[in-house]
Each structure stands twice: as C-alpha cells, then as structure tokens.
Amino acid sequence: MAYRWTNNLTRADITPKAAFLNRRQILAGTVGLGAIGLVGPAAAQEALEPNTLEEITSYNNYYEFGTGKEDPARNAGALETSPWSIKVDGMVDNPGDYALEDILAGLTVEERIYRFRCVEAWSMVVPWNGIELADILNKVGVQSGAKYVAFETVVQPENMIGVQRRVLDFPYVEGLRLDEAMHPLTIMATGIYNEPIANQNGAPIRLVVPWKYGFKSIKSIVRITLTDEEPPTSWNKANAREYGFYSNVNPQVDHPRWSQATERKIGGGLFAARQDTLMFNGYPEVASLYEGMDLSEFI
Amino acid sequence: MDLATPINGTLRKLPAWTIYIVSAAWVTWMFYLGATNQLGPEPINVLEREYGELGLKLLVLGLLVTPLRKWTGVNLIKFRRAIGVTAFFVVMAHFLVWALLDVRSFERVWMEIVKRPYVTVGMLAFTMMIPLVVTSNNLSVRRLGAAAWRKLHKLTYLVAILGAVHYLWLVKGFQIEPIIYLVVIVVLVATRYVSLNIRRQPA
Numbered sequence: 373m374a375y376r377w378t379n380n381l382t383r384a385d386i387t388p389k390a391a392f393l394n395r396r397q398i399l400a401g402t403v404g405l406g407a408i409g410l411v412g413p414a415a416a417q418e419a420l421e422p423n424t425l426e427e428i429t430s431y432n433n434y435y436e437f438g439t440g441k442e443d444p445a446r447n448a449g450a451l452e453t454s455p456w457s458i459k460v461d462g463m464v465d466n467p468g469d470y471a472l473e474d475i476l477a478g479l480t481v482e483e484r485i486y487r488f489r490c491v492e493a494w495s496m497v498v499p500w501n502g503i504e505l506a507d508i509l510n511k512v513g514v515q516s517g518a519k520y521v522a523f524e525t526v527v528q529p530e531n532m533i534g535v536q537r538r539v540l541d542f543p544y545v546e547g548l549r550l551d552e553a554m555h556p557l558t559i560m561a562t563g564i565y566n567e568p569i570a571n572q573n574g575a576p577i578r579l580v581v582p583w584k585y586g587f588k589s590i591k592s593i594v595r596i597t598l599t600d601e602e603p604p605t606s607w608n609k610a611n612a613r614e615y616g617f618y619s620n621v622n623p624q625v626d627h628p629r630w631s632q633a634t635e636r637k638i639g640g641g642l643f644a645a646r647q648d649t650l651m652f653n654g655y656p657e658v659a660s661l662y663e664g665m666d667l668s669e670f671i
Numbered sequence: 672m673d674l675a676t677p678i679n680g681t682l683r684k685l686p687a688w689t690i691y692i693v694s695a696a697w698v699t700w701m702f703y704l705g706a707t708n709q710l711g712p713e714p715i716n717v718l719e720r721e722y723g724e725l726g727l728k729l730l731v732l733g734l735l736v737t738p739l740r741k742w743t744g745v746n747l748i749k750f751r752r753a754i755g756v757t758a759f760f761v762v763m764a765h766f767l768v769w770a771l772l773d774v775r776s777f778e779r780v781w782m783e784i785v786k787r788p789y790v791t792v793g794m795l796a797f798t799m800m801i802p803l804v805v806t807s808n809n810l811s812v813r814r815l816g817a818a819a820w821r822k823l824h825k826l827t828y829l830v831a832i833l834g835a836v837h838y839l840w841l842v843k844g845f846q847i848e849p850i851i852y853l854v855v856i857v858v859l860v861a862t863r864y865v866s867l868n869i870r871r872q873p874a
Binding site: 423426427430431435439441442492494537538539540610629630631636638639641642643644645646 | 845
C-alpha cells in the first residue's frame with residue numbers, strides 16, 4: 373500500500389543532512405495523478421521550497437504547551453514520549469493497546485513533502501517522514517460498518533502547561549471520514565527531515581492531512597477509534613461557526629473573522645508578500661471525495 | 672509609610688520627552704530586528720502583535736494616571752500627554768505594519784476594515800485617536816477651552832475599550848491575556864464614573 377503517492381523526487385534531491393538549513397528548490401509532487409491528467413499543469417509544475425528544520429520546529433501551534441507560536445518549542449521538552457502506546461478501539465478486528473513499535477512494525481516509512489496550511493492564514497512546506505494511515509488501518513482491520521476515524525492527543529497535565537489553562541477542552545480530539553483517512557495523501561508522520569519528529573511538532577506520531585487546515589492534523593496520538601458516527605472535534609466544539617468537521621483548505625470560503633484567500637509562507641522575512649491559497653491546498657486529487665457536497669456549507 | 676513623595680521626587684527629575692525617545696527607540700529597534708531576521712520565522716506577525724500590545728499598554732498607562740494619583744499619591748500627570756501621543760504613534764506603526772507589510776493592497780485593506788468586525792473596531796479606535804493627538808498641545812487646550820477639551824479627551828476611554836475588544840476578538844480559543852486587558856481598562860474607566868472609596872489617607 374505504501375508509495376501510492378509520490379513526490380517524484382529521490383531522497384538525494386532533498387535531504388542530505390548537511391542541507392537541513394539550506395533552502396532547496398524542489399518540484400511539487402502532484403505528479404502521480406498529474407501524469408494521468410487529473411491535475412492541472414499549474415499545480416504540477418509549481419516549485420515547492422521546504423522550510424528549514426529551524427523554522428518548522430520554532431513556529432508551532434500546540435495549545436497544550438501554550439498559545440504563543442514559540443511556546444511549544446520552549447515547553448514541549450517536558451513531553452514524555454517513550455514508552456508510547458496507542459489504544460485502538462471501536463469497529464476494528466484487532467482492538468488493543470499497541471506499543472508504537474508494534475503498530476509500525478513492517479510498515480513502510482516514506483518521505484512526503486507537503487504544503488502545510490494553517491487556518492490562521494500562514495503556511496509552510498514540510499518534508500515529513502511517515503506511513504500511510506491506510507496501512508495502519510488495514511493492519512488493525514477496519515470493520516465494514518465503520519465510517520469515521522477518531523483520534524485523541526495525549527494529556528500529561530504535569531508536563532503540559534497549557535492544559536491547566538483550559539484554552540480548549542482537552543484532550544484534543546480530531547476525526548476524519550473513513551475515505552479521507554484511507555486516501556493515499558493521508559499519513560501518520562514520525563519524522564521530519566529524516567529526524568525523529570520534534571515534541572513541538574507532535575512526537576512521537578501525528579496525523580498529516582495536507583489538504584485540510586493544520587488543526588485537523590492532530591499531534592501526539594494515543595488513541596484511534598473506528599466509529600459509524602461523525603466524531604466530535606476540538607475546535608468545532610470550541611466554536612462550531614468558525615471550525616467545521618471538514619475544514620478543507622478553501623480560498624473561497626473565509627473564516628468568519630479573516631480571509632482565507634491568501635497565506636504567508638513562513639520564513640520569507642519582514643518583506644515577503646502573501647501568496648494565493650490554493651483549493652484543497654493544491655491537492656486537487658482529493659476533490660472527488662467531496663463530489664456533490666456544497667463546500668461553503670460543509671466547512 | 673509614604674512612598675509617594677520619594678517616587679514623585681524621582682519622577683520630577685525625569686523629563687516627559689523620555690517617553691517619546693524610549694518608545695521611538697524601541698519601535699525602531701524591533702523593526703530593525705525584524706528586518707534582519709531576528710524576530711523568529713514570522714516577523715510580520717511579531718511586529719503587529721508587539722506594536723499592538725505596546726499601544727494597548729500605553730493606553731492603560733494613560734488611564735492609570737488619575738486613579739494612581741487618587742489612590743497612592745503618585746503623580747504621573749506631566750507624562751500623560753506624552754503617553755497618549757506615543758500611544759497614537761505606536762498604534763499607527765501597528766496599523767502600518769498590518770497594511771503595508773501584511774495585507775499590502777489598498778483594496779484588501781479596505782475590504783478587511785469593512786468586512787472583519789475586529790478590524791473595524793481596531794480601525795475605529797485608531798481613527799478616534801486622531802482628534803486627540805491633533806489637540807494634544809497647549810494651544811488647542813486654550814482654543815477649545817478646558818471644559819470642551821476635557822470632554823473631547825474622554826474619547827480615550829472608548830478608544831481603550833475598543834482596543835481591548837479588538838484584541839479579544841482576534842484570538843482563538845479561550846485566552847486570558849486579552850481578557851485581562853479588557854477587565855483592567857473597564858475598571859479604570861469605571862473609576863471615572865463610580866466612586867470606589869479607595870481614598871488615600873491624608874499624609
């Protein structure tokens with residue numbers, strides 16, 4: 373099941389360790405489907421420039437560690453990530469508490485260079501290392517009636533200073549429709565730039581759904597539940613008018629308080645201009661998942 | 672023990688223009704740090720926030736002058752004009768960073784002001800500061816007459832409240848800082864209208 377989507381890049385193109393801090397010109401990777409004509413040439417040919425590891429690890433939203441962008445880098449060192457286990461329950465053939473090593477055993481870790489678009493209208497490009505979520509779901513055996521996947525972030529109140537402040541109703545929870553979860557673009561990331569993923573980026577394992585706003589890509593996952601009902605999601609619970617279950621990147625549908633038409637890529641400095649936000653964050657291959665749905669209603 | 676007298680003695684030696692110099696230096700220094708990539712990966716956002724917060728802090732400080740004298744005897748009155756005028760220029764810097772570096776299009780700036788309530792409120796507060804800064808000189812006090820001048824400058828109360836609402840409205844989730852600003856400002860404004868009976872004992 374691995375390699376169902378490809379950046380069309382060899383590893384040598386992007387991640388010699390010495391080059392972490394260098395910006396490299398890289399071709400965007402909608403090529404897999406672009407080759408068979410499903411993707412417009414504009415998206416396929418656009419050059420993606422990954423952010424530096426320094427940028428990726430110093431500008432984060434992880435409210436369990438504080439609401440400032442620099443708070444997670446400062447505070448997430450306290451997170452206990454080893455040993456780590458994930459509870460898999462609900463409509464699965466093999467429920468149970470899996471040690472992280474066991475759930476990943478035998479599965480292929482790939483590099484995926486994705487655009488990452490925050491709902492706050494900033495963006496990055498991140499070279500993730502991860503496993504297709506579909507591989508993990510197939511391993512635990514999804515039962516036929518299951519329609520959704522629910523995820524939960526760890527809560528370690530003594531290690532997470534933001535949890536006491538109750539900015540959100542913790543634990544943080546997120547969810548996907550099963551077809552979104554099984555899509556080749558959806559991965560569980562365990563690394564960035566071939567390094568173990570930093571605590572502030574969601575160590576030791578997090579979801580990455582590149583066509584949705586970043587808050588859907590839940591961090592530090594301890595529970596995966598298969599269910600037949602749309603699961604509650606944290607930001608939707610906090611403010612349903614502003615954050616829907618789907619939260620697909622959509623430049624035509626504004627956040628009630630700000631525009632989503634443009635974004636600023638992190639790392640451009642004080643004089644960098646905004647760039648236009650792309651529908652589905654530049655991953656038009658997911659459009660078929662939402663056929664017939666009014667995306668201004670299903671936000 | 673009376674702490675107010677020595678504090679006032681020290682303050683008397685400090686010229687009011689110190690406020691302008693220190694604030695201008697800080698605003699310039701922050702901009703320099705941003706321009707030389709020393710404000711983290713997202714300097715535009717940092718500058719917006721820092722300038723905005725300093726503007727709000729100066730408004731709070733300006734509102735604090737009268738109650739502080741009433742409650743503790745500490746007298747900051749000679750700094751008040753400088754505090755207010757500086758608040759205007761810092762808020763203008765906040766607006767300029769947003770308009771020129773962040774949004775960068777006259778059309779979009781206007782659309783944001785019209786369309787986004789938190790921007791509308793912030794813009795309203797900034798606009799209301801203009802008549803205040805224009806009349807922050809002795810000539811204007813004389814021309815308007817003290818009573819009318821004082822009445823006009825009560826706009827400050829509304830400016831500060833709108834500033835705090837602007838902040839509260841733009842954050843995500845339940846965040847404590849903007850709530851603290853709003854509560855402090857509302858209390859400081861309320862002291863103008865409600866007697867709290869916290870009178871300084873005669874020395």
